[in-house]
Amino acid sequence: xxxxxxxxxxxxxxxxxxxxxxxxxxxxxxxxxxxxxxxxxxxxxxxxxxxxxxxxxxxxxxxxxxxxxxxxxxxxxxxxxxxxxxxxxxxxxxxxxxxxxxxxxxxxxxxxxxxxxxxxxxxxxxxxxxxxxxxxxxxxxxxxxxxxxxxxxxxxxxxxxxxxxxxxxxxxxxxxxxxxxxxxxxxxxxxxxxxxxxxxxxxxxxxxxxxxxxxxxxxxxxxxxxxxxxxxxxxxxxxxxxxxxxxxxxxxxxxxxxxxxxxxxxxxxxxxxxxxxxxxxxxxxxxxxxxxxxxxxxxxxxxxxxxxxxxxxxxxxxxxxxxxxxxxxxxxxxxxxxxxxxxxxxxxxxxxxxxxxxxxxxxxxx
Amino acid sequence: xxxxxxxxxxxxxxxxxxxxxxxxxxxxxxxxxxxxxxxxxxxxxxxxxxxxxxxxxxxxxxxxxxxxxxxxxxxxxxxxxxxxxxxxxxxxxxxxxxxxxxxxxxxxxxxxxxxxxxxxxxxxxxxxxxxxxxxxxxxxxxxxxxxxxxxxxxxxxxxxxxxxxxxxxxxxxxxxxxxxxxxxxxxxxxxxxxxxxxxxxxxxxxxxxxxxxxxxxxxxxxxxxxxxxxxxxxxxxxxxxxxxxxxxxxxxxxxxxxxxxxxxxxxxxxxxxxxxxxxxxxxxxxxxxxxxxxxxxxxxxxxxxxxxxxxxxxxxxxxxxxxxxxxxxxxxxxxxxxxxxxxxxxxxxxxxxxxxxxxxxxxxxx
Numbered sequence: 001x002x003x004x005x006x007x008x009x010x011x012x013x014x015x016x017x018x019x020x021x022x023x024x025x026x027x028x029x030x031x032x033x034x035x036x037x038x039x040x041x042x043x044x045x046x047x048x049x050x051x052x053x054x055x056x057x058x059x060x061x062x063x064x065x066x067x068x069x070x071x072x073x074x075x076x077x078x079x080x081x082x083x084x085x086x087x088x089x090x091x092x093x094x095x096x097x098x099x100x101x102x103x104x105x106x107x108x109x110x111x112x113x114x115x116x117x118x119x120x121x122x123x124x125x126x127x128x129x130x131x132x133x134x135x136x137x138x139x140x141x142x143x144x145x146x147x148x149x150x151x152x153x154x155x156x157x158x159x160x161x162x163x164x165x166x167x168x169x170x171x172x173x174x175x176x177x178x179x180x181x182x183x184x185x186x187x188x189x190x191x192x193x194x195x196x197x198x199x200x201x202x203x204x205x206x207x208x209x210x211x212x213x214x215x216x217x218x219x220x221x222x223x224x225x226x227x228x229x230x231x232x233x234x235x236x237x238x239x240x241x242x243x244x245x246x247x248x249x250x251x252x253x254x255x256x257x258x259x260x261x262x263x264x265x266x267x268x269x270x271x272x273x274x275x276x277x278x279x280x281x282x283x284x285x286x287x288x289x290x291x292x293x294x295x296x297x298x299x300x301x302x303x304x305x306x307x308x309x310x311x312x313x314x315x316x317x318x319x320x321x322x323x324x325x326x327x328x329x330x331x332x333x334x335x336x337x338x339x340x341x342x343x344x345x346x347x348x349x350x351x352x353x354x355x356x357x358x359x360x361x362x363x364x365x366x
Numbered sequence: 367x368x369x370x371x372x373x374x375x376x377x378x379x380x381x382x383x384x385x386x387x388x389x390x391x392x393x394x395x396x397x398x399x400x401x402x403x404x405x406x407x408x409x410x411x412x413x414x415x416x417x418x419x420x421x422x423x424x425x426x427x428x429x430x431x432x433x434x435x436x437x438x439x440x441x442x443x444x445x446x447x448x449x450x451x452x453x454x455x456x457x458x459x460x461x462x463x464x465x466x467x468x469x470x471x472x473x474x475x476x477x478x479x480x481x482x483x484x485x486x487x488x489x490x491x492x493x494x495x496x497x498x499x500x501x502x503x504x505x506x507x508x509x510x511x512x513x514x515x516x517x518x519x520x521x522x523x524x525x526x527x528x529x530x531x532x533x534x535x536x537x538x539x540x541x542x543x544x545x546x547x548x549x550x551x552x553x554x555x556x557x558x559x560x561x562x563x564x565x566x567x568x569x570x571x572x573x574x575x576x577x578x579x580x581x582x583x584x585x586x587x588x589x590x591x592x593x594x595x596x597x598x599x600x601x602x603x604x605x606x607x608x609x610x611x612x613x614x615x616x617x618x619x620x621x622x623x624x625x626x627x628x629x630x631x632x633x634x635x636x637x638x639x640x641x642x643x644x645x646x647x648x649x650x651x652x653x654x655x656x657x658x659x660x661x662x663x664x665x666x667x668x669x670x671x672x673x674x675x676x677x678x679x680x681x682x683x684x685x686x687x688x689x690x691x692x693x694x695x696x697x698x699x700x701x702x703x704x705x706x707x708x709x710x711x712x713x714x715x716x717x718x719x720x721x722x723x724x725x726x727x728x729x730x731x732x
Contacts, residue, residue, distance in 0.1 A: 004428070004436060008372075010481045038404050038416065045422035050404065056411035060426065062370070062440060068482040070370055070440065074428060110479070110488055111496040115376045116434040121495075122476055129487075130477040131717065132495040134685055156684050156719045172719070175712070318522050319500055346541070348712040348719060351497065353522045353538070 003117035005077040009089045011096050012106040013067035022063050023047050025099045029091045030059060057081055059088070067103070069096070077114055085112075119152075123167050125352045126278070126317035133160070133349075139231050144223035147277075151231045157349040159231050161200050163224070163277055169200050170349035171234035177202040179345040179356040180273055180312050188212045194262075194269040194304065196255045196297070197276035199224035201236025208239055208248055215248040216269075218255040225250070259300035272301045274313035295330045298359070302336055307361055315355035318344050324355055337362040369483035371443040375455045377462050378472040379433035388429050389413045391465045395457045396425060423447055425454070433469070435462070443480055451478075485518075489533050491718045492644070492683035499526070499715075505597050510589035513643075517597045523715040525597050527566050529590070529643055535566050536715035537600035543568040545711040545722040546639055546678050554578045560628075560635045560670065562621045562663070563642035565590035567602025574605055574614055581614040582635075584621040591616070625666035638667045640679035661696045664725070668702055673727055681721035684710050690721055703728040 013022070027049065031037065035051035035058075042048075047063040057075030064070070071092055075081040093107060111132065114121065121135045133154055140151035150162040158171030169176055178184060181203060188210035195203050195217040204217050219225055229240035243250040251258060255276070274297065301311055316323045331340055340359045347354050379388070393415065397403065401417035401424075408414075413429040423441030430436070437458055441447040459473060477498065480487065487501045499520050506517035516528040524537030535542055544550060547569060554576035561569050561583040570583050585591055595606035609616040617624060621642070640663065667677050682689045697706055706725045713720050 002430070002432060002434075004430065004434060006374075006436075006438075008479075008481070012482050036406065040402065040418045040424075042418075042420075042422055048416075048418060048424055050414075050416050052406045052414060054408075056408055056430075058406075058414055058426075058428070060416075060424075060440070062424070064368070064370065064422075064482070066368060068368075068370060070372075070481055072372075072438070072440075074426075074436065074438075076430075106486070108481075108486065108488070111490050111494050113374075113476070113496065115374070115436055115474075116378050116430070120472070120474065122474070124477050127500060128477050129498040129500060130479065131497045134493060134495060134718075172712075346538075346712055346714040351717045352500075353714060 003077040004115045005075055005082055005085070005112045006115055007073045007075075007085045007089060007112040008110050009071040009092055010106075010108040010110075011069040011071075011093070011104065012108075013069065013096075013100055014103040014105060015066045017067035017100060017103050019046050019063050019065050022069060022096075022100070023049070023061075026061060026069075026092055026095060029088070029095055030061065033088065035059065055081060057085070067105075077117070082112070123162065123165070125350070126166075127319040127352060129352070131351045133157075135160075140227045142223060142227070144221050146221050147224075149221075149223055149227055151227055154349065158234055160349055161224075161228060161232060166278060167349060168277065169202060169232075169235065171232060172348045173202075173235075173350075174206075175345055176314070176347045176354070177206050177235075179343060179347075179354075180275060180314055181206060182271075182310065182312055182358065183343060183345075183356075186271070186310070188271070191270040192268070193271045193273065194218070194301075196259075196272070196274045196301070198273070200228045200232050201225070201240040202232075203273055203275055204248060204250070205235065205237045205239040208245065212247055217248065217250045218253055218258045219250060220252070220254050222252045225252070256296070256300070259297070259304060263300055263303040267304060268306045268309070269304055270306055270309050272305050272309065272311045274301065274311065278316070291326060291330060294327070295333060298330060299335050302334055302338065302359075302361065305361065309360070311359040313357050313359070315342065315357050317350075318353040318355050327357075331359060369443040370481045371441055371448055371451070371478045372481055373439045373441075373451045373455060373478040374476050375437040375458055376472075376474040376476075377435040377437075377459070377470065378474075379435065379462075379466055380469040380471060381432045383433035383466060383469050385412050385429050385431050388435060388462075388466070389415070389427075392427060392435075392458055392461060395454070395461060396427065399454065401425065421447060423451070433471075443483070448478070489528065489531070491716070492532075493685040493718060495718070497717045499523075501526075506593045508589060508593070510587050512587050515587075515589055515593055517593055520715065524600055526715055527590075527594060527598060532644060533715060534643065535568060535598075535601060537598060538714040539568075539601075539716075540572075541711055542680070542713045542720070543572050543601075545709060545713075545720075546641060546680055547572060548637075548676065548678055548724065549709060549711075549722075552637070552676070554637070557636040558634070559637045559639065560584070560667075562625075562638070562640045562667070564639070566594045566598050567591070567606040568598075569639055569641055570614060570616070571601065571603045571605040574611065578613055583614065583616045584619055584624045585616060586618070586620050588618045591618070622662070622666070625663070625670060629666055629669040633670060634672045634675070635670055636672055636675050638671050638675065638677045640667065640677065644682070657692060657696060660693070661699060664696060665701050668700055668704065668725075668727065671727065675726070677723075677725040679723050679725070681708065681723050683716075684719040684721050693723075697725060 030051040040048040049061040051059040060072040137153040147164040160170040161168045193215040199219040396417040406414040415427040417425040426438040503519040513530040526536040527534040559581040565585040
């Protein structure tokens with residue numbers, strides 16, 4: 001399927017620039033392309049000229065009265081029209097410099113946006129910024145009963161797991177796994193560990209190397225495991241090849257009933273690692289809001305955590321202070337008093353700094 | 367100065383979707399906005415409809431014949447028109463889902479692009495990808511004799527030094543400084559160190575902590591030092607407050623003549639750290655191409671490097687394999703045989719993985 005390429009050129013002139021002079025100065029460049037011209041003159045709100053080319057491409061020349069000139073060119077994404085667009089924008093830039101040199105405050109040309117391509121390279125950050133990835137291949141793209149599962153190949157980050165549009169983990173992101181395991185400060189030898197979620201297998205793979213007594217991982221979505229076993233091997237190694245190993249077991253279940261069962265059985269863990277997706281998936285219909293759901297998971301996790309155990313989880317983008325504050329508020333509302341610490345970590349494929357939490361039960365003897 | 371906001375909505379339908387039916391289905395949404403309509407029908411290349419609003423905003427509805435529908439809305443960047451745009455795009459998305467649900471392959475809405483704002487948030491990566499930063503303040507913006515110097519504040523990365531449009535270093539980027547110092551594997555105690563460039567003071571600040579014998583830093587641009595001393599203190603601490611310290615000196619000079627002088631004097635260093643900008647600035651007119659210039663710096667650096675000394679430098683984005691290969695070729699053409707190793711490092715504010723080189727003189731006794 002042919003994609004479209006959207007190119008932009010932004011020119012900021014001093015506020016005293018004459019709209020009409022700018023328009024007259026640039027108009028001929030478009031007219032030379034034998035494009036059909038339509039002009040809209042708002043008067044005090046400036047000009048819009050639209051130019052339509054026979055080959056299916058078109059351009060907008062929008063002149064704002066305070067000296068802002070925005071050019072957009074949209075065309076089929078092929079080499080030839082791509083070059084023609086670059087040449088057209090070059091001409092506009094050159095002409096503007098010739099005519100209004102002393103008035104130019106900034107010229108900005110962003111990398112062209114490719115729209116409607118089979119490979120989608122744009123995966124905004126959690127704090128809503130536009131970022132383009134160096135994706136060159138769709139490795140896996142399936143809908144499970146719970147979510148859309150994509151594994152895309154990035155030249156620099158390796159394969160990236162994207163769940164319902166959220167970048168979860170790339171093969172480059174050992175920093176994530178290390179952070180959610182306590183940043184190398186914990187001794188997992190002979191310990192009982194519970195992982196909630198973690199379907200990419202990264203945490204399981206790293207902990208199993210450390211000779212734990214037993215690791216139980218509870219992942220709801222078999223298809224995430226299947227995709228990652230095949231395409232995220234730098235992350236999970238061979239640990240997902242079998243759902244049972246010498247010192248681990250993987251349960252394909254919703255973690256809520258499992259936590260409830262363990263709490264009832266008074267089964268306790270040294271470490272609980274919550275690696276669920278940002279907005280957790282569950283088959284439990286009991287709780288309405290995300291925050292109540294998160295608190296329920298926290299409460300249940302504390303119930304199965306030994307008194308000196310630790311609970312690790314990822315929080316959010318460091319910029320989302322409101323969400324982080326709300327999370328910390330939940331920590332003050334659990335059935336037992338807890339304390340927590342947090343750490344800011346750079347996860348390579350995230351393109352934003354991420355907060356990780358360590359939570360533990362407050363010592364009552366203090 | 368009022369900026370413009372450019373919003374997009376991309377809808378991919380199956381290739382058999384009927385252009386005319388799509389156009390007729392969506393047209394009324396725009397007509398309801400009392401916008402002036404101009405329609406261009408290419409026939410087999412599809413439709414373009416342009417809608418102009420009295421308030422200065424306008425929309426493009428481009429329907430490509432293979433089922434790609436691209437909507438663009440450009441308006442003044444204020445709260446009210448921003449909300450109106452979101453509502454308009456919501457309606458288009460909803461209507462499309464009502465009418466063509468079974469044919470929809472993907473709906474994509476990118477974060478709106480703010481164009482012509484006083485604060486420029488878009489600083490593409492070295493490998494040419496579009497990335498938006500969380501910039502909220504222009505801290506410093508001056509032209510020196512050599513380059514444009516910007517220091518912009520990012521909510522998550524702290525202040526970022528941008529030289530002639532290239533992101534150089536943010537206060538979050540200790541990882542860069544550590545990498546170009548040899549990643550913690552070197553002992554700088556009582557060593558003679560030469561830093562080429564490094565005007566942000568990061569390397570100098572970190573090495574001075576390690577009790578070297580003497581560090582000489584040669585930076586061409588006093589204004590970079592002045593800006594960083596004031597606004598990059600998390601990077602440089604107090605080390606730039608004086609150009610001379612107990613164990614360091616900062617020379618405000620072009621490094622080429624300094625290197626030549628040292629080579630002539632046979633002054634030798636344990637470490638040479640090249641932290642010059644990607645395309646080096648020099649007042650030396652001798653060399654034409656960037657590669658020859660880089661080789662000259664490498665040659666001169668080798669001349670002032672002790673036989674067991676090490677040369678560190680930053681390379682490039684890991685994706686720019688051609689540039690990296692060319693650099694490595696230069697290493698094979700120096701006056702003396704050298705060996706090298708490289709390391710890939712995640713520098714938080716770069717949003718791309720970066721290659722760092724260690725170069726040393728080949729032992730002739732082997």
